[in-house]
Amino acid sequence: MIFKTQITKKVLATSATLALLGGSIVTPLNVLSVEAAEAIQTATTTGSELISRDLSLENNRFKNFTITGEYTNLPNVAFGFELTGTDPNWYGLSGQTHRMVRKSNPFAYYLPETRAISETAGFTAVTIDTKIGKSYVFDYSYSLSNSNAKTASASSKLNMEAGVSQYGGDKIKYNTYSLAGNQETTLSDKAQIEFKATSVKTIVYMRVGYTFMNTSGAQHFASLDSYSLKAVEDPAELKAEQAIADLFVNGNVNGTIKDSTNQAALNDAKNLVAAITDTTKKAEFEAQLAEAQKQVDTKTELARQASAKRLIEALFNNNDVNGTIKDSTNPGSLANPKSLVAAMTDTDKKAEFEAQIAEAQRQIDARKTEATADVARQEAAKKAVEGLFTNNDVNGTIKDSTNQAALNDAKNLVATITDTAKKAEFEAQIAEAQKQVDVKTAEAAAEQARQEAAKKAVEGLFNNNNVNGTIKDSTNQTALNTAKNLVAAITDTAKKAELEAQLAEVQKQLDAKTADAAVEQARQEAAKKAVEGLFNNNNVNGTIKDSTNQAALNDAKNLVAAITDTTKKAELEAQLAEAQKQVDTKTELARQASAKRLIEALFNNNDVNGTIKDSTNLGSLANPKSLVAAMTDTVKKAEFEAQIAEAQRQIDARKAEATAELARQEAAKKAVEGLFTNNDVNGTIKDSTNQAALNDAKNLVAAITDTAKKAGFEAQLAEAQKQVDVKTAEAAELARQEAAEKAVKELFNSNDVTGTIKDNTNQAALNTAKNLVATITDTAKKAELEKAITEAQKQLADKETKVEVTGKVNPFILHQDRYLSGTYTGDITAISVDVNGKRYYGGTVNGGEFSFYALDKIANPGDVVIINLYSADKVIQKSITVQIKEATKVTQAAYNVKDSNITGTFNNPDITKMNIVVNGTTYWGGTLTNGTFKFYALDKIKSATDEVTMNFYNAKNELIISKNLTITAPVVTSGEITSATVTVGDKNIVGTFTGDIKSISVTIDGTTYNGGTIAADGTFKFYVADKRITADSVITIVGYDKAKTVLSEVTVAVSK
Structure with missing residues (x-):
């Protein structure tokens, strides 16, 4: 058996298949039934898989997955780590060896403890297009495992967070899992997150973190396997x-x-x-x-x-x-x-x-x-x-009233019928009616001719053919008898009777005419005698008698009027017209003579072109007007009417002038009395009386024609003028005083001549006031105002030599500054401080600087604080608002040697720049936004003992605060996989380890699995029953510390 620490492989003979399975953080693997695992699926999903399976690279980064060192809600592939290294299964993150991501699974991380760091992390995110309000299910299986865990720090921990987040917003749902970094064990299970999308883009993410990593060689694995995201239907x-x-x-x-x-x-x-x-x-x-x-x-x-x-x-x-x-x-x-x-x-x-x-x-x-x-x-x-026929019997005779018009009306109605049979029937009946109408019409025409002849004969007997009038002079018995014979031939009894009645009237008038002829002759003789008696020698062609007057003429006219013989009557009326003419001429001449006499008597010296007598009045015109109105000689009548009109005009003018003069006197009297108090012209004038009112009264008096009256009013006006002159002089003096006093007061603040002059008071304003005071005649008032001007002049001179008051106050830092402080210029002798409207007096003012103890007075950033600067006369010359700031606070996030960035927060919005000083060398840079800062320092800080200072500046490059950087020293870890065995058919690879190994990973035929169980007694096992291990399988086990640093690696031989 060959052992190797960190990167040395160990080859062990085994006889079992190798697989990676883990245990649930809640339920151990050995008690999680198949039914329980399947029960996790609670939502119905359908449609295509939404998480891309494309693991290709662009620019040394996954094309569809963002790999960073920390959670972000705005993942961007371009800003992620570059994937580097030559390992066949794992990518290093930008050349780092203590955190790596699996090439075949962006959600699988390998954290070998090759570097001492307080915490390291890997973050994988994929952005999915979603519909707002729609539900989705994120299914996955997870695994956390440690290998060579004994060398890991006792306080280390492997963490995983898997979840979904709104793109650019808050997290929606997530699950967290953790495993002690020094436990040689594996946690694995299946899980599901069902959520409703809150934006059109949703992030599916996994964050893996490991704390207190050292360099002992322990290995840590965390992955999401069999992951899937589908819509819930x-x-x-x-x-x-x-x-x-x-x-x-x-x-x-x-x-x-x-x-x-x-x-x-x-x-x-x-x-x-x-x-x-x-x-x-x-x-x-x-x-x-x-x-x-x-x-x-x-x-x-x-x-x-x-x-x-x-x-x-x-x-x-x-x-x-x-x-x-x-x-x-x-x-x-x-x-x-x-x-x-x-x-x-x-x-x-x-x-x-x-x-x-x-x-x-x-x-x-x-x-x-x-x-x-x-x-x-x-x-x-x-x-x-x-209706044309008697009793409506179309087979009988037509009615008496049936005529051609009625027949034509019936014909027109029949013509509109469209039913030809009916139309023919009616046309036959109309033909019979037409036949009878024709016979009737012929008889009626003969009778009509007889009636017309008789009617014409009868009407011809009357004047103007008016049978209701009188008969003609030519009508005689012969003409009457001819008409009677014509009437006798008529058969229409009604017409015949009508004409016979008219003939009877003719006979009656003809009889009366014969009787009246004798009476008419007598009337003509009487009238002739009366007319001739009007003329000298009864000669109607001569002149009338002197005794002939209108009465005699009227009597003759009445006799002529009784004559019925128009010819005779016209003859006599012509003679009467001549007599009337001569009577009218005689009467007209007498009327003219009387009118001339009466009209001349209206005028002085009977001269109608002169003026009327004083005695002439409207009554004097009555008789002449009456005579002239009766005149017929239009020329003479017009002459007399013009003379009467002139007399009338002079009477009217005399009356109008008297009325106007009286009105002028009354108006003048009222105007003059109105100038005086209580209208007493012997008293004093009213306060309101002025020259204008006096002039108006004078104009009215000037219009009076009565000299006595006019003289009386002029004497009263002279008294009023005298009093107005006195009054005008007093008013002018008062106006001058008021104008001068106003000008002087306006030089001073609040118009107080005992106070200080206004800021805008200058020599021009002062000179204007001086000139106004000079016009006053009241010596006491003049002296009073000149005294105020002298004071204003003095203050103006002082002001022009006085230094302008300015001030500047320093910002007050809460809970840090004890004094308000600042600088000033000008004659300032004291200060006060207003805090939220309450005034405090005191402080120190000296040599252009001031200070005021305010630690116990200003408590909150929102306090309103004002510094007031006073001159020697206790007048505030300047007020300045104080800026209240909180003490600048910079909070550094934990920083470990080999961390890429220094990060933290600050509370002062004035901070816009920063630098760090490392062992005396200054580096500018960093990113400062929204109260946070980040400064790349991986290439600047080499050791936990480096002296590092962070300096923060405002936009003017003024230093605001400096803070020493606290650096966490790396934890050194070590460990070794001391044995590992597996036989074909075994459920687990089993083995032992030492040191800081907290997790393991197993690579079987090129596929790496994280998980396994790391026990505190230095043993481990890794479930491989589902990995189909054969005797030819190539198996490698890697042990990691808490920071996923590789501490040990062995190759395991499979036993049969």
Whole structure:
């Protein structure tokens, strides 16, 4: 037997098969039944395997698996370890020999203890595409084992975490397993993680870690074998999925539906989908059903359109929907096509079919309407034809009232009938009625001619043919007798009686006319005498008598008016008109003379072009106006009316001026009195009285024409002016004082002339105030303001020579600083501190620096702290807010020699840079994000005794904090596999070991298995019953310490 520590192989003769099995952390392998192992499978899975089996490399990394040294929720193959080394079974991680990953299984790690380190780890992750909300099952078997474990540290431990995590997010579920690193044993089992995806990408991962690794040669193995990830399928989902697939040709849900797919099959599938609770899956199925529904609807719609087309065409002759409907087409024929069209979804096709059905309906309605209309026409024609005959007997005689118009109306009604038999029947009856109407019309025409001749003769007897008026002068008994003979020939008794009554009236008037002729003659003689008596010598062609007046003229007019002989009457009326003319002329001249006299009497000196007399009033105009109004001579009348109008104008003007003057006096009186208190013009003026009010009153007084009144008001105005002048001078002085006082106060803070001047007070403002004060005449007020200006001038001079107050306060570090401190410029003599609104006085101010004890006053980062800087007059000149910071804290993660990176956390956001100083040599670099730091130091720190300082800086390269790095020394381990035997048919390889061996791995014919049981008594066994070992098998056993450092390796010979 050959033994070798670390990398020396041992060859042992054995006679058993070799396999790697482990034990559950909960249940030992020897009590885990087959039924129990199978019971782990609790969820129904289907579909393809989601974890890639492609183990090919790209850029010396697994193409599909990320290998790193620690857990990450954002695995990236490109950022993982390079896989290196020449070992046929294992890849080294970036050249490291203390952690390796199996070439044939990215989830299998070999951690040989070849390096002293507090902890080492390997992390494998594969990213899977998942659907949010969908359930998945991660099945795997795991194995943890130690070899040559006796050399491993007593406190070492082999850990494994297997789980799933949201990509870029939190872990979803995971299981952890552990095995003491110095136990020569194997833990293995099967496990399952069922989870619901929370993102579209999910990480399947395994982290293997080993603590307190030394260099003693122990070997540690951890792996996931037979791993698988599949989707969990709900039976209801499977059933629904199949039902949907059955709707489509070849089950292709992206294709077309089967010919046999109908709404019933679709509804069955819909019911199955409705029962699914997974909303994502349900939505997927519903989308497929929507497509199937769309195709079913399309198929149904096309079938519906074909049936509708066939039924609609069948309504028309020769199936021509543009022609006429068949005789057999009735409203019932439209029911089925209407029903089909109503259900259509193709709006264009629906509109087309609806138009065709509407046309068929229109033709049916027209046919029905026409039949009903013809019956109505027949009834109307029958009634009209029978109505022409007495007692409606078409075989009798026509009524007396039947005429050609009634006959034509009946003919028109018959002409509209479309039933030819009925039409012929009515036309025969109308022909008989026409025959009788023609006879009747001929007789009526002769009678009408007689009536017209008699009517004309009778009307010709009357003036203007008005039978209700008087007869003509030419009407005599002969003409009357001729008319009587014509009337006698009329057969219409009513017409005859009417005309005879008119003839009787003619006879009556003719008789009266004969009697009135003698009376008329007497009236003419009396009238002639009266008219001639108006003229000198009764000569109607001469001039009227002096005694002829209107009364005599009127008497003659009355006698003429009684004459009925129009010729005679017109003759006498012409003579009367001449007499009237001469009477009017005489009257007009007398009227003009009287009017002239009365009008001239209105004016001074009877001069109508001058002014009216003082006595002339409105009453004086009455008589002249009356005379002029009666004048007929328009020229003279206009002349007199103009003179009267002038008198009227002068009367109106006199009255208006008197009224206006009175109004002016009243307005002036009111305005003048209004200037004085209580309207007392003998008192003092009102406070409101000013020059404007005084001028308004003066203008009103100036308009008065009454000189006495005007003088009285002017005396009162003079007194008011005197008082206004005094008042104006006082107001001007007060205004000057107010303007000056305002300007002076505005130089000072809060307008307090006893305080300090404002920051913006300058010499210009001060000069303006000085000029305003200079205009004041009140010596006391002027002296008061000049004193304030002098003070302002003094303060301004002081301010211009004074140093500007500035200040800067240092940040206060909680629980570290005792004093608030800072610097200032300017005349500062004291400070105070405000903490959360509470003021504290004290502190030290000296030489441009100040400090204030604040350890007992500032307790929290959120405290609001303000430093107030005071001048000698106890006025705050500057207030500065203090920045409160927590003490900078840097926490280093454990660091072991040979670790790649120094890592840790910090709490100061100002930290942006760092360096490390190793044995006096400074290295800049590192990554600082979100309060964490990482600095690559593998090539810089060589020994646990190296002196290393970490320095942290802000963006200005100002050092914030320094911290010494604590380095953990590597643990030195050793161990040896002292024996190992197996015979063909054995269940286990058994053997012994010494030292720090905590786990073992067994390689059988090129396949490595981790596991086995490492006992505290220095023995081990490894289950190989399922590994099919033969006498020719090549078996190697490697022992690892807790850190998976290889401590011992032996080759085992198989015994038969």
